[in-house]
Amino acid sequence: MIQIKGVTKKYGNFKALDDINLSLEEGTVFGFVGANGAGKSTMFLILATLLQPTSGELFINGISVRKNPTEIRKMIGYMPDFFGVYDQLKAEEYLDFYAASYGISDSERQKIIPQLLELVNLTHKRYEYVDLLSRGMKQRLCLARSLIHDPKVLILDEPASGLDPRARVEMRDILKSLKKMGKTILISSHILPELAEMCDEIGVIDNGKIIAHGSVSEIQTQLRGEKVITVNMMxxxxxxxxxxFEENPFIMNIEKLEMNNGISFSFKGTDDDQVDLLKNAMANDIPILSFTEHVTNLEDVFMEITKGASEDEA
Structure with a gap:
């Protein structure tokens, strides 16, 4: 569905994007995570045909983004991080304006707009002026705008930025609904946990480069390289x-716990190695009461990833 091949964007000697390569299947929800200025918005502007790359090629459904921008715009829905709204329009009128801009007939607009308002939970605000809506409602309205022509691909730049906790949950639920509809969705954020629940894949971008790519668990494994396990005894x-435990080649940094009935250690083996460890412990009559793998804090993972990338650059 989406192919990005060697995309680089330069401003003078500065590389906003540096040889980005990515391939996404149809129906994938992909999250770009990175600090402000990492290159997320630049990548999305190029995909949305609003910015030309210095080099490289991009394809959506086999169509070149650079050579056929008009065709691409029919296939994508783009929601920028800073969106504009027309304050003197009501929510329904706002969507009607954009639907007309896409050449959608009046009869079709009358069907589509109520459906979109229902999808983004704004049916009760259809006759409200846009400038009277809360920030969260405005962002949901802009999401509805990006869906007005039923695009195959959604490009959402920081869709949850500036939202309160309740509004974030509402936005996440809407994105889950869109995922079930089979939309291919690209989302950016500078907060890794924000993307973890809704994305099939995540790409960590730093200084214009993708420095990690995979599921959240895969990123944790490839960057941390180890798990922390606690074992409590009877x-x-x-x-x-x-x-x-010291004899196991995958175990290091063994520490006794304060209660003296448990230990913790770093484990560098696979899931199968972890199963074998537990089986062997039971076979050796070690009285294990609990065997717990600790989930790595996603914020810590992100900080470690970007720190490592910065050190490599230095």
Whole structure:
């Protein structure tokens, strides 16, 4: 569905994007995460045909973004990070204006607009003036605007930016509904946990480069390279128990817990290696009460990724 091949964007000697390569299947929800200024918006502007890359090619459904911008605009819905609204229009009129701009007939507009307002939970605000809507409502209205021509691809730049917790949940639920409809969705954010629940894949971008790509769990594994596991016993730990864990080639940094009935350690093996470890421990009559893998804090992962990339640049 989407192919990005060697896309670079330069401003003088500065590279806003540096050799971006990415391939996404139809129906994928992909999240670009990175700090402000990392290159997320630049990438989205190029995909939305609003900015030309210095080099590289992009294709949506086999059509070149650079060579056929008019065709591409029929296929995408773009929601920028800073959106504009016409304050003197009511919500319904606002959508009607954009639908007419896409050449949608009056009879079709009368069907589509109520459906879109229902999708973004704004049916009760259809006759409200846009300038009287809250920020969250305005963003949902702009999302409805990007859907007015039923695009195959949605490009959403920071759709949850500046929203309160309740509005974030509402936006997330709407995006989940769009995912079920089979839309291919690209979302950007500078907050990794914000994307974790709704995305099939995530790309971490820093200084114009994609430095990690995969599911959240894959990114954690490839960058952290280890898991932290806590094992609690039914009785005080004996030296032979410590020796059992020390002999495992995937275990390091063993620490006794304060209660003296447990240990924690770093584990660099696979999930299968972890299963084998537990099986062998039980076979050796080690009285395990609990065996817990700790979930890595996503913010810590993001900080570690970008720190590593910065050190490589230096």
């Amino acid at each position: 009785k005080a730990i004996e030296q032979q128990t410590i020796h059992f």
